[in-house]
Amino acid sequence: MDSSQTLTADAPLPEVAGTEKLLLSLVALGLLLLLPATFDADAWRARWCFYAALGLLSAGTLGWAAWKYGRKPPGVHNHNLWLRASTSRGAVAWVTGLVLTGFYVILYWFSSPDDQGNFGPLNQLVHALDPVSQLLRNRPSDQWFLYGTFYTLAILLMGGRALWKYRHSPYHLIRTGVLMFFQLGFAFLLPGLLLAFQRPEFYFSYFWPLKPEYLFPDTVGYLLKDGGPGLGVFMVFWTAVISLVGVPVLTYFFGKRWYCSWVCGCGGLAETAGDPYRQLADTSRTAWKWEVRIIYTVLVVIVLLTALLWVGASGAVPALASVTQPLSQAYGFAIGSVFSGVIGVGFYPLMGARVWCRFGCPMAAYLGLLQKHFSRFRITTNGAQCISCGNCSNVCEMGIDVKQYAQRGEPIIRASCVGCGMCSTACPRGVLNLENGPREGRYQGSQLIHADSLRILS
């Protein structure tokens, strides 16, 4: 890895060039146009503002990424991250966080359609997407289609930025491309097409316990009934087999990265739209303690809830029926809405992009337990080469103090590591290697170096 791939110390903020100002003003204009798109009472004008906003946001973001990163030599250049208000919890970050959390609050609790099909404050935005929704899903748009469109667009546009930024790394090029593919194909187009063919809106890239309802008795019954004899059975079979067999097998071979950094939509958003915020993850021991307390509690709760729902559905304990539904709703509210949405994405600019994955996601907890105790995946460290620059810890979105492991030459076997590979990419000394190979013959860290040294010396 050449020196251009290193992170450098903070320097005074450089002047923003004219071209960059122009491209960023396209993004700003796009964001501003979302206001008339939301509030203009004239539906026709609001719709045109909406599409103009999306066009400007897309052109501005992709143009800015190409201009900004295309002019530099390839490599990780995270200059001035702690000087910019947008990436160092400054005023821009707070405003962004407030807008994001505000959007999620409105989406979850104030945009359900009334009797006239009015989606509250999001009504104009929702109906602006009617033509697209008709084309894809053969039905008018709703608040979740609007959300899915924004979410997918964010991954595609910021994925384009990531492709430019990390174009020197085949690993990140392929990984980012795969994340974009899964979001567009499996989390946007395919569920829409299923609806168009009068089938359940099913997400083949989400599994229990991240999407816990897929193994709840009500949903299983609904899929079997509305999915038809072939497709419905396949959907239930897919969920059960992947969740209970596929996840352990794939995690044994590849660690949790096969899902968290290659397939999952939450991970997809974190790796693309959340990339500018990866340095904000808290690396303190206190944060780690809370991480362990909360995430495994959520996992235990969802396992128990799933079991209770099945016992209740079996009729073996009639009293359970009155308890399990409210519990399920409470879980959906607290974990599905507040934690994964409002906090998970809304706090990106303040706490980093993996708040949900790190503290709340039961799938990450399940995968993490497997990764730590059962998997072949680990990050090996060549401690003798480490110069203690700290680049690796700075880019770790899961708040792992990678440098400490590297300095000691210890392999990193952490339940929380999502295997994004960014620590390895940012290291100027090639100290860190993500490995899936069998344990025998694998590089063991500094112990092996010492053994080799002794052999050479003897």
Ligand code: SF4
């Ligand atoms: S330790 Fe490295 S691979 Fe793991 S999450 Fe942190 S940056 Fe990504």
Ligand code: SF4
């Ligand atoms: S492993 Fe050492 S040399 Fe490499 S980025 Fe981390 S601190 Fe720097």
